[in-house]
Amino acid sequence: MFAPLSTALGGALQRRTDGWYWSDGAQEPRVRDMLLSEVAPNFRCCNCGGITYVEIPARWRDARYWPGGRIDTQAAQEIDTLLREAGTRSAIYLEGLAEALDDHRLTGEGWLVDVAQWDAVMREQCGVWWDYEHEADIYARAAALGCPAHILRPTR
Numbered sequence: 001m002f003a004p005l006s007t008a009l010g011g012a013l014q015r016r017t018d019g020w021y022w023s024d025g026a027q028e029p030r031v032r033d034m035l036l037s038e039v040a041p042n043f044r045c046c047n048c049g050g051i052t053y054v055e056i057p058a059r060w061r062d063a064r065y066w067p068g069g070r071i072d073t074q075a076a077q078e079i080d081t082l083l084r085e086a087g088t089r090s091a092i093y094l095e096g097l098a099e100a101l102d103d104h105r106l107t108g109e110g111w112l113v114d115v116a117q118w119d120a121v122m123r124e125q126c127g128v129w130w131d132y133e134h135e136a137d138i139y140a141r142a143a144a145l146g147c148p149a150h151i152l153r154p155t156r
Contacts, residue, residue, distance in 0.1 A: 008128045009138075010147035020128065023145050030134045034127035037119075040075035041065040045115055046092075054118045055092040056083065058109035078121050087111035 004014035004021075013028060014021050020031045043065070044055045060079065063069040092110035130138055139152045 006125065009142040010151045012142035012145040012147040013128060022141060030138065031128050031130045033125040034129045035122065036075050036078060036124050036126050037122035039067060039072035039126065040122055052115040053112040054115050056111045056113060057092060074126050082113050082117065082121060083111050086117045087113050
C-alpha cells in the first residue's frame with residue numbers, strides 16, 4: 001500500500017495518484033480535488049512584450065478580491081511565495097476604480113507574475129469537494145471509518 005498524497009476527514013478519505021479512496025481501500029468517485037485556483041483570487045491578466053502576466057494589486061489580501069470574501073490561508077501563502085520568488089513590482093491597471101472614474105489609464109502599485117508560473121501553482125490540489133446531496137453519506141462513511149465527530153460538524 002502506498003502512502004496517500006493527502007487526506008481529508010481525519011484520514012478517512014485519502015488522495016492517491018488515481019483518485020480519492022476511503023481508508024479501507026474503497027474508491028470514492030463522488031469527491032473531487034479542490035484546486036488552489038478555486039479558492040484564490042482571479043486577477044486580471046495583461047500582455048507585455050509577448051508574455052502574459054497576472055496583475056496582482058498591492059492590496060491583494062483585501063477580502064474583496066477573494067471568492068466569497070474568504071481569504072484562504074494556503075492560497076495566500078502560495079501567492080506570497082510567488083511574489084517573493086517570481087513577482088516584479090510594477091504599476092498595474094486599477095481594475096474597478098478605472099472604470100468607475102472613467103479613466104482607463106489609471107494605474108497603481110502591484111506586481112506582475114508570469115501567467116505560466118501562476119497557473120502551475122494554482123493547479124495544485126489543496127482539498128476535496130463533494131456535492132451537498134452526497135454530504136450525509138460521505139460523513140456517515142467517514143464516521144464509520146473513525147473520523148472524529150468534531151471534524152464532521154457541518155459548517156453551513
